[in-house]
Amino acid sequence: MNTLEEKQKEVAEKYNSEHFREQAHRVVDLLADYIAQSTQNREERMFCYDTPEKMYQKFKTDFREPAPYEEDVLIKDILKDVTQLHHPHYLGHQVSSPLPSSALADFCAALLNNSNCVYEMGPVACGIEKSVIDWLCSKIGFDESSGGFLTSGGSLGNLTALLAARQSKVPYDIWQEGVEKDNLCFLVSSQCHYSVKRAVAIMGLGNKNAIPIPVNENFQTDLKELEKAYNRAHQEGKVVLGVVANACCTATGSYDDLEGIGKFANEHNLWFHVDGAHGAPALLSETHKHKLKGIERADSVVWDAHKMMMTSAIVTGVLFKNADNAHHIFSQNASYILDRNQKNNWFDFALQTLECTKPFMSLKVYASLKLYGEKFFGDYVDYVYQLTSNFAEYIKQSDDFELAVEPQSNIICFRYIKSSQNLNELQISIREKILKSEKFYIVKTELNGNIYLRCTIINPHTKFEHLMELVEAIRKFAK
Amino acid sequence: MNTLEEKQKEVAEKYNSEHFREQAHRVVDLLADYIAQSTQNREERMFCYDTPEKMYQKFKTDFREPAPYEEDVLIKDILKDVTQLHHPHYLGHQVSSPLPSSALADFCAALLNNSNCVYEMGPVACGIEKSVIDWLCSKIGFDESSGGFLTSGGSLGNLTALLAARQSKVPYDIWQEGVEKDNLCFLVSSQCHYSVKRAVAIMGLGNKNAIPIPVNENFQTDLKELEKAYNRAHQEGKVVLGVVANACCTATGSYDDLEGIGKFANEHNLWFHVDGAHGAPALLSETHKHKLKGIERADSVVWDAHKMMMTSAIVTGVLFKNADNAHHIFSQNASYILDRNQKNNWFDFALQTLECTKPFMSLKVYASLKLYGEKFFGDYVDYVYQLTSNFAEYIKQSDDFELAVEPQSNIICFRYIKSSQNLNELQISIREKILKSEKFYIVKTELNGNIYLRCTIINPHTKFEHLMELVEAIRKFAK
The missing domain is CATH 3.40.640.10 (Type I PLP-dependent aspartate aminotransferase-like (Major domain))
Structure with missing residues (x-):
């Protein structure tokens, strides 16, 4: 049984500023590398679509013993399979690709508490x-x-x-x-x-x-x-x-x-x-x-x-x-x-x-x-709203696609229609194949009984060319 | 009016990985310095007790123009007046002095989102x-x-x-x-x-x-x-x-x-x-x-x-x-x-x-x-609960203090009683003076109509000697 003083030392040791400095510098490099790779689309795989059970088994632990590694190794392991919201193919729900400065502010907020x-x-x-x-x-x-x-x-x-x-x-x-x-x-x-x-x-x-x-x-x-x-x-x-x-x-x-x-x-x-x-x-x-x-x-x-x-x-x-x-x-x-x-x-x-x-x-x-000043955020809105309009224009002009409704923001719903299959089942199957490819993340929605593919163009790294890559993938998976 | 491409570039630029790397390394050093200073009690002042109005005026801004500085300067400015939850004199509400590893995890969580x-x-x-x-x-x-x-x-x-x-x-x-x-x-x-x-x-x-x-x-x-x-x-x-x-x-x-x-x-x-x-x-x-x-x-x-x-x-x-x-x-x-x-x-x-x-x-x-493994957290509980008991023992043995109730955890309520003044008013006045000194943070509570000073001993850097420093401050301000 440790004395009171020993317990205090044991706990306080985990606040050692020099250990933190060293580990935090390492983690910063890991995160900077992640941003560079993810935003530049250098990796094709942008998330891990393993089953929930498999993911659970991967992280299941009884926490009895301290791990034989430190913060950097733990974070490296997380980064392997994480969903890359900074990847230009991230086109799913309305969750942002955070600004690095905002994450840095959150880091300070977390430590200062x-x-x-x-x-x-x-x-x-x-x-x-x-x-x-x-x-x-x-x-x-x-x-x-x-x-x-x-x-x-x-x-x-x-x-x-x-x-x-x-x-x-x-x-x-x-x-x-x-x-x-x-x-x-x-x-x-x-x-x-x-x-x-x-x-x-x-x-x-x-x-x-x-x-x-x-x-x-x-x-x-x-x-x-x-x-x-x-x-x-x-x-x-x-x-x-x-x-x-x-x-x-x-x-x-x-x-x-x-x-x-x-x-x-x-x-x-x-x-x-x-x-x-x-x-x-x-x-x-x-x-x-x-x-x-x-x-x-x-x-x-x-x-x-x-x-x-x-x-x-x-x-x-x-x-x-x-x-x-x-x-x-x-x-x-x-x-x-x-x-x-x-x-x-x-x-x-x-x-x-x-x-x-x-x-x-x-x-x-x-x-x-x-x-960055408020105008920066207005420019961001302009960019993603306009890109969504441009994409809608393309969809309307393509005879194998159908637009659900003219987009008023950066959310777009559309479906693939060049098929004799049940169209609702087709969209579900296309999306499932896209997710399984782990190369894009898109969602779906039901409007008036019809199922549509749905994208939120929220990542400023997404350009028209990436949307064309999505279109090609959809056409491939529709066959 | 910028073209679409220019707007995309303007926004994406803020995700530049090398700018992030440089700024994040600087911020890490600022935070490591903060931990070193705060936990070691090298600064007497542990928070800023300016009025709400003054604090508001300090940060009031219309966000029209980008600031002429970067992340590190902004964070440095925040650190000046922040409430230091890692300071051994932080004895207030039930909010933790976060483990640096937990803040680092939050940093990753924020960026990955x-x-x-x-x-x-x-x-x-x-x-x-x-x-x-x-x-x-x-x-x-x-x-x-x-x-x-x-x-x-x-x-x-x-x-x-x-x-x-x-x-x-x-x-x-x-x-x-x-x-x-x-x-x-x-x-x-x-x-x-x-x-x-x-x-x-x-x-x-x-x-x-x-x-x-x-x-x-x-x-x-x-x-x-x-x-x-x-x-x-x-x-x-x-x-x-x-x-x-x-x-x-x-x-x-x-x-x-x-x-x-x-x-x-x-x-x-x-x-x-x-x-x-x-x-x-x-x-x-x-x-x-x-x-x-x-x-x-x-x-x-x-x-x-x-x-x-x-x-x-x-x-x-x-x-x-x-x-x-x-x-x-x-x-x-x-x-x-x-x-x-x-x-x-x-x-x-x-x-x-x-x-x-x-x-x-x-x-x-x-x-x-x-x-750290689960036992680490048990040791932490042992430490702060025991320290609180020891402090209660001291309070009970001091004829100028009164304990409200035997503490069962790391929360302790007590009051200064060696005075002919109204005791409730006295505790309020003592606490206000302590806060104004900016050297300790403690709170108060009312139990059965009596006002008590209240401490949560939640920071593992707090030792018995720091509690004695608080006792001395209370005695001084009670005069």
């Missing part, structure tokens, strides 16, 4: 978060009464925003008393992210009360259907708390008419929530910001930096037109209990976020913005 | 997460039917576990239909973390239905009071869904009698949730694991690695005795809809976690466990 749920725990983290939130709000067009916070991802962001809506719009003290009747509802685009419907059910309102609004042929929420649904809900004795719009939606990347929906919501005194997790950063592009016209009408907006602002996952802005709403999310209904004249401190983050301890997540957003 | 909500997106991340979950479950004493996932912090973990309880125990399809009556309740320790009561209110059950169970003089949930509350709830027509116990509680670090509460819950067919966010890792210590006797009776356990396993924030295990429960959290009530014979795939993480995109958070836990 300054949380900001309480101001004292991380004054620097609080100052930086406020600075990022201010900027996000200003881009939306919110005035100085706005505010908000960063949180762990868009799903949690949507939940937190809808909790604010519930607090604000329910005509009794629902926080204290609970749901009294199953008649509280939200009107949500039928194309909204699954986390929106989930949030309504989590809050105890019932999945049935996330009432889906049909979309038009471009997968945008239909304004006439919105009005119909609103009237129907009223006739059924429901209390409509709010409307959720997409900017843009997940499946096809289509932007809702925020101006139209916002007007409707404002006129009927409904909470207006915009899920801008993917598409809000188009506000930084002079070419594309018109797609978000009306977003300033929102009561709350969710904006992910880990999608279209090239940071690592996860960091989401939850932004409120009226900052006070952020302070009443987890408390008694303001109108019953709180003194409206009481000042809400922006730096009391634990009162606003669902997390208690929260990572120093503002640093990576701040660092990239500070180093 | 392999999420695992969908298996294909991160096969490696899925394999590693499963390996970590298996180990956590085995330490609890769960058998092979157990399972779970990692999530973004203990608060989200508690919410997710209680959602599973709601799905499992409510006698109607609450997911689809919503809360039908305000009679669904949980019995929760009056000392439980605020996130537990919040979770009950978030779920629409009403804050009033998080029924607090009084604690005994050691701040442990009182079994007789539990039974009384259960009977009273029944008489009032409430449906008791579950019981929440602490291992350990936040304020005083006391462990509930899990064996007793677990038996009670099992006998009455109640969901038994253990909030082990802080104290579950004591299972790794031969000396202290007896404090968690009975934890294997739990239906769900929350276990933070970013508190007592020395990783950076945030990574929390949400562990279920029956893995199937993790798969029904966000879906129709199993008994109504789901085919119980349908196999739930462990690797379908998005069905289980509230997050959609989730960081590669398993890597930092895996890396430290793999490199």
Whole structure:
């Protein structure tokens, strides 16, 4: 049995700064080599498609004995099979190919571990978060009464925003008393992210009360259907708390008419929530910001930096037109209990976020913005949106392919059609073969009963030539 | 207006591997220097206690123009005022002084950005997460039917576990239909973390239905009071869904009698949730694991690695005795809809976690466990728990101090009493002066109407001599 002093030494030894320095320098070289190889497409294989069981067996361990190697060997082993999000053939879900500077900021954030749920725990983290939130709000067009916070991802962001809506719009003290009747509802685009419907059910309102609004042929929420649904809900004795719009939606990347929906919501005194997790950063592009016209009408907006602002996952802005709403999310209904004249401190983050301890997540957003300036991110949006349009043009002109809908962002859905086979089965089989080749990563989606191949062109290393390589692979696997 | 090609080049340039290599090496040296200085207490000032407004002004920026410097300068500036969690005088909240190896793992996780909500997106991340979950479950004493996932912090973990309880125990399809009556309740320790009561209110059950169970003089949930509350709830027509116990509680670090509460819950067919966010890792210590006797009776356990396993924030295990429960959290009530014979795939993480995109958070836990072995973490628990006991002994023997309660973990509450002043005001004033000195970070808590100074001895660099330095500072500021 070790003495207390020996145990202290044993543990403290793992913090040895010179060991860290040596290992960290080695890991930096490994990561720099990874970036060089991956972005330049020097390796054909860009991920490992082994079965879950095989992957599990590979890493299964009882952790009884320390490994006979150090950090660099462990990381080298991870790098072998990792999914390379920096590879130009990474065309899958809406997860960024992180900027190296953002990863470096995360490294510092991880070591320093300054949380900001309480101001004292991380004054620097609080100052930086406020600075990022201010900027996000200003881009939306919110005035100085706005505010908000960063949180762990868009799903949690949507939940937190809808909790604010519930607090604000329910005509009794629902926080204290609970749901009294199953008649509280939200009107949500039928194309909204699954986390929106989930949030309504989590809050105890019932999945049935996330009432889906049909979309038009471009997968945008239909304004006439919105009005119909609103009237129907009223006739059924429901209390409509709010409307959720997409900017843009997940499946096809289509932007809702925020101006139209916002007007409707404002006129009927409904909470207006915009899920801008993917598409809000188009506000930084002079070419594309018109797609978000009306977003300033929102009561709350969710904006992910880990999608279209090239940071690592996860960091989401939850932004409120009226900052006070952020302070009443987890408390008694303001109108019953709180003194409206009481000042809400922006730096009391634990009162606003669902997390208690929260990572120093503002640093990576701040660092990239500070180093490159906001125009850089607008140029990035311009590039990937335009490349997606160009790809759509090619698809339309190819008689063996069919485009699902004109892309409005950097998400594109299309299918291979030159076949007598069942087309849905064909797309599934093509994608499976592509994944098995381990040379591309693409996904699929179902629209109106048809299955389409789906790409998010989110990696700035992807060029038109890489999309042509994908097209060739699809043609090969379709045979 | 740049051409498309120029924009691509402009963006891709920021991924230049050689620029990254150079800057990352510089940042590594800055961080290694920080560790050396901070752990060795070479700097007296261990955080910056400027006002929120001043901190905000320091970092306020419009991000219009790129900064005229690079990553290293930005990080150097952050390091100046950061709260040094590695400083032996860091004695505040339950946030770890991260192991450098864990920060290095986070660095890789951030750059690689392999999420695992969908298996294909991160096969490696899925394999590693499963390996970590298996180990956590085995330490609890769960058998092979157990399972779970990692999530973004203990608060989200508690919410997710209680959602599973709601799905499992409510006698109607609450997911689809919503809360039908305000009679669904949980019995929760009056000392439980605020996130537990919040979770009950978030779920629409009403804050009033998080029924607090009084604690005994050691701040442990009182079994007789539990039974009384259960009977009273029944008489009032409430449906008791579950019981929440602490291992350990936040304020005083006391462990509930899990064996007793677990038996009670099992006998009455109640969901038994253990909030082990802080104290579950004591299972790794031969000396202290007896404090968690009975934890294997739990239906769900929350276990933070970013508190007592020395990783950076945030990574929390949400562990279920029956893995199937993790798969029904966000879906129709199993008994109504789901085919119980349908196999739930462990690797379908998005069905289980509230997050959609989730960081590669398993890597930092895996890396430290793999490199050091599990016994290392038990030794760490032994060290900080014993040091806290020794400090308590000193406090008890000092006639100018009073201990609130015998510490059962590494959290200690005490107050300075040699004064004719109002003692509550005195503790507040002492703490404020300590914070203003910027030489120590400690917190405070209220117990039975009295305010106590509160320390979490979580940094393995803290030795008895540092606690004596704190005692001297308190005596000085009490004058």
